[in-house]
Amino acid sequence: MIPNIFRLTLPILFGYVPLGTAFGVLFATQLDYAWWLAPLMGVVIYAGAGQILAVSLLAAHAGLLEVFVAMLVLNARHVFYGLSLLRQFRGAGLKKLYLIFGLTDETYSLLTTRPRGGSPQEEHRTDVAITFANQIYWVLGCAIGALLGRSVEFDSTGIEFALVALFIVLAIEQFKALGSQKPLWMGAAAAGLALALLPPAQQLIGAIVMVTAALLLQYNLQRNTTLTREANHD
Amino acid sequence: MTEPMYLAAFIAVTALATFLTRVTPFVFLSRHSEHPLLQHLGQFLPAAVMTLLVIIFLHRSAHWSAPTFGLDAIGPALVVVVLHLWKRHALLSIAAGTVCYMLVQQF
Known part of the structure; x- marks a missing residue:
């Protein structure tokens, strides 16, 4: 070990x-x-x-x-x-x-x-x-x-x-x-935004907040589409 | 406050604040760990965080003005990517990239 x-x-x-x-x-x-x-x-x-x-x-x-x-x-x-x-x-x-x-x-x-x-x-x-x-x-x-x-x-x-x-x-x-490449692109985009918009001391936390928010949004969208699909199926 | 007392209090406060940030999710969210939302985050957050760590630290490792324009760090980073996709040997990729970067920075 x-x-x-x-x-x-x-x-x-x-x-x-x-x-x-x-x-x-x-x-x-x-x-x-x-x-x-x-x-x-x-x-x-x-x-x-x-x-x-x-x-x-x-x-x-x-x-x-x-x-x-x-x-x-x-x-x-x-x-x-x-x-x-x-x-x-x-x-x-x-x-x-x-x-x-x-x-x-x-x-x-x-x-x-x-x-x-x-x-x-x-x-x-x-x-x-x-x-x-x-x-x-x-x-x-x-x-x-x-x-x-x-x-x-x-x-x-x-x-x-x-x-x-x-x-x-x-x-x-x-x-x-x-x-899946998706989370990688989301992370890269969040880092790019943070580097462009925030002072160095806040870039890391800023990017992590942004990417977490993006993942929450993605979760909601996915759930809504599944729910709609199920509703249509009925 | 005497100097040794200030120092002891300073280290205690710093240690406490650091631990608090690390323990927060375990205290407030551990009962909900089966929730699909937390599973979604748990599955995809590491990949996203890893990529943003790469971009942010790469940005800080490079000299962006002439004559390098960031290539002094992007070059070694590409060595790591190509080598790792090709051989998939973590230590080899990391060692090769680091040596490249050190050579570029020192000469």
Whole structure:
């Protein structure tokens, strides 16, 4: 099982270690706190964009209410992620709490696209292992970055593209599993609109809201046509 | 508030807000998970979200001004697409695309 989990999460390793390192370096150079607070944040918060925003909020000594609201808004997209996993996580008991806690963009992508054939217990164990592996990579990156500070020697510029490449691969896998291009075009259109209309900080959540609204609309239209067809049949 | 206390409260608030956003659907919607509307979303939302993540992060990875006009990220992305449609080997597609992007960005 462990080699399988490692192979499955390897792209996340390449994405999370550099991204976590970036956060750690930012933390060490912008703030005057002990280095181990960076990996500690990775352990208890575990959110990439959230932690990077947290550095600037800490530097500005922001009020706690402002911090709370900023984090809710920035992470609002996570509300939609749970929708696809309600059934999968059912009956996972205490494991479910950790699975929900660890539901980052990347973990969500892996958990919703990976093949599932085993018993619910087995699948829950695998889900936890994937989530845990990803968090280890993230915390590791936070620690490396905070320890190295500015003295990074290996030129890793561009390695974070691994995450984009992972999303591309997962989108292709989703397309093959569904046999339909429609949701892909809806996602692309929502992203295009968000990029054109919204400031960078709101593009991700804006696009997710738009595409969810579009899927709701599509559901309603489909249901109405089925109802009309049934009515005509009678 | 002392500095260590502020820091502890800050981290607690950040962790709480993040967890709240993740737990919301499970608290309010888990009893309705068999509802056809939620199943519809559960089936199609991942594909749509994956595509919009691709577009938004691709947009941020590229330099859109001359002389590249975004090709510095679109090129490596096409490598991933073509390789994955051809070989369907996730790690190979991801590694090849990432190396291409790193080479383009560093030279």
